[in-house]
Amino acid sequence: MAVSAVSLPFREQNEFLRRKLNLPTESWTDIYTREHDYAFVVAGANRDELVADFRQAVEKAITGGTSLEEFRREFDAIVARHGWSYNGGRNWRSRVIYETNLRSSYMAGRYEQLMAVREERPYWQYIHSDAVEHPREEHEAWNGMILHWSDPWWQYHFPINAWGCQCSVRALSQRDLERMGKTGPDTAPPIVMEQRMIGQRSPNGPRVVEVPKGIDPGFEYVPGQSRLNSQIPPELPDPPLPGSTGGPGLPNTRPPDELPAPRPAPAGLLPPDLPAKDYAEAFLQAFGADMDTPAVFRDVLGERLVIGSELFTTTKGALKSMKNERGPFMALLAAALRLPDEIWARVEWHHGQKKAVVRRRYVAQYLVEGESTPMLAVFELGVDGWSGVTTFRPEQDINDMRVGVRLYRREE
Structure with a gap:
């Protein structure tokens, strides 16, 4: 040839x-x-x-x-x-x-x-x-x-x-x-x-x-x-924590300005108590993926991510539970990844494993109809997996999620 x-x-x-x-x-x-x-x-x-x-x-x-x-x-x-x-x-x-x-x-x-x-x-x-x-x-x-x-x-x-x-x-x-x-x-x-x-x-x-x-x-x-398919990161057992998870983050600086003003939620909320598959599909559809076929997604910085059902499955292939507030807000977590307010990156040192991990954190706030408090959505990604959180009542200051080097800020 x-x-x-x-x-x-x-x-x-x-x-x-x-x-x-x-x-x-x-x-x-x-x-x-x-x-x-x-x-x-x-x-x-x-x-x-x-x-x-x-x-x-x-x-x-x-x-x-x-x-x-x-x-x-x-x-x-x-x-x-x-x-x-x-x-x-x-x-x-x-x-x-x-x-x-x-x-x-x-x-x-x-x-x-x-x-x-x-x-x-x-x-x-x-x-x-x-x-x-x-x-x-x-x-x-x-x-x-x-x-x-x-x-x-x-x-x-x-x-x-x-x-x-x-x-x-x-x-x-x-x-x-x-x-x-x-x-x-x-x-x-x-x-x-x-x-x-x-x-x-x-x-x-x-x-x-x-x-x-x-x-x-x-x-x-x-x-x-x-x-x-193998490039789809597994879900980590714990949600992203304020500050530097697993050890001192480098750098560990915070911004002098506030997070951009909340935007109206781009997608409606799903009913509670649906099967886990419905919540997973709501997330995947935002990227053109489904339960059978992954999709390649490039974020606002041009970084390449592979999105597929493996995000929500165990090592044995079973879908993970999505009870409480998590499931109904999966579409908004996807929106935070697609169009974040900010993207942060930092290095974490894990003492037990004696290695460093680079993490990217996608942060966004949304106004949800019927709720008086904006919803915070955070999607965090590292080579070892991903984690996410959606909440109307963050236990800590939202700015504690804005740690490291800011790579992107949405223009208001």
């Missing part, structure tokens, strides 16, 4: 590869489907230093635009340095490593981009590449097909879909469809599953897997989807 305009590296692609962990393997079947979102592997590369050298060569190819021939020279040097014995011919094996890593990381980054604009461009079009030397009949048949992003068909058929596959996806708006003379998306073709034998030469022996027709085993998943 020649590096073309469609495969030029971008931030999401680089981040996807950077966060992978090197993992030695004996066979390509040791790591299967979405496990590739987390691990960098080269089939049969079973030593740490060997995997690390291939990782460096692949990263160089992605970030520096290394051609296949340049990569092959590095491949030869790595093989000679480690005395690695591999299956298949040199040209075939080096091409597989090069193309699969470039295309899968590109499409993982592309998936993240498509999800970020799915509200404005909710339709995805399958694009088959004419550059493929031996095109697959099924992939050619899917070329140009337009489906809604939520269509279950994409869960199996989002590219790449096979060894050497160069198919891609582009996003379209409703206006784009109208310009094409269409009133809506196409109907997805039936998903025909078939059984395939894999790992015939694997040390662990062969096994049978079930994949859709036209998809090579191991490619029946959405690259990057599971990683996107």
